[in-house]
Amino acid sequence: MTTQQISDAELAGQPAAYWTGVAYEALIAFTRARQAEKGYTQPQFWLLRNLSENDISPDGQGMTLPELREAMTSYIRAEDDLAAEAEVLVERGWLTRDAQDRLWLTEDGERARVDLARNAPAIRAALHEGIDDTDYVTTVKVLRQLVRNAGGTAA
Numbered sequence: 001m002t003t004q005q006i007s008d009a010e011l012a013g014q015p016a017a018y019w020t021g022v023a024y025e026a027l028i029a030f031t032r033a034r035q036a037e038k039g040y041t042q043p044q045f046w047l048l049r050n051l052s053e054n055d056i057s058p059d060g061q062g063m064t065l066p067e068l069r070e071a072m073t074s075y076i077r078a079e080d081d082l083a084a085e086a087e088v089l090v091e092r093g094w095l096t097r098d099a100q101d102r103l104w105l106t107e108d109g110e111r112a113r114v115d116l117a118r119n120a121p122a123i124r125a126a127l128h129e130g131i132d133d134t135d136y137v138t139t140v141k142v143l144r145q146l147v148r149n150a151g152g153t154a155a
Contacts, residue, residue: 016146027127028077034123040116043085046072048094048113051105055113062102 006014032042050071053060063071065082076082086103089095094109105113128136144154 020143020146030127031123034126035116035119038116038119041085043076043080043082044089045113045116046076047082047086047089047103048105048109048116051095051103052110052113054110057105060105062098062100062104064100064102068103 028042035042035045047068049055049057050068051057051060051063056071057063065086068086069076069082072082086095089109090097090103092108092112094106094112095103096106097103147154
């Protein structure tokens with residue numbers, strides 16, 4: 001496979017939406033493939049994170065699936081089936097379900113969350129290979145400005 005050389009002038013005229021979409025799909029696919037190699041899915045990791053008082057959860061309280069979907073609304077994908085993913089975690093003993101259908105993180109689930117989080121630096125390192133931190137920061141700043149220019153909110 002050959003890589004087409006594109007001049008800076010040609011790149012400057014290309015639509016950002018196209019490239020951000022291509023990048024998003026490639027980055028998600030890469031991340032999910034690395035996680036699958038380790039025996040878990042990205043939605044499973046998000047469930048653990050959202051139920052851990054040591055991570056995203058503000059209080060470590062249990063949550064229903066609709067509450068979890070709401071909490072993950074900015075990053076969950078349409079094809080993600082949280083009910084099925086949660087069931088896998090219940091079967092593994094990483095989550096439990098109470099009489100009100102709230103999911104709770106178990107001690108084994110917290111240990112798993114910590115263990116799974118250890119994969120993130122290697123995934124990041126592979127994705128950032130050959131990219132200087134200064135260039136990465138510039139890219140993120142440019143993307144944030146594009147979001148603002150489009151009327152969105154860039155945190």
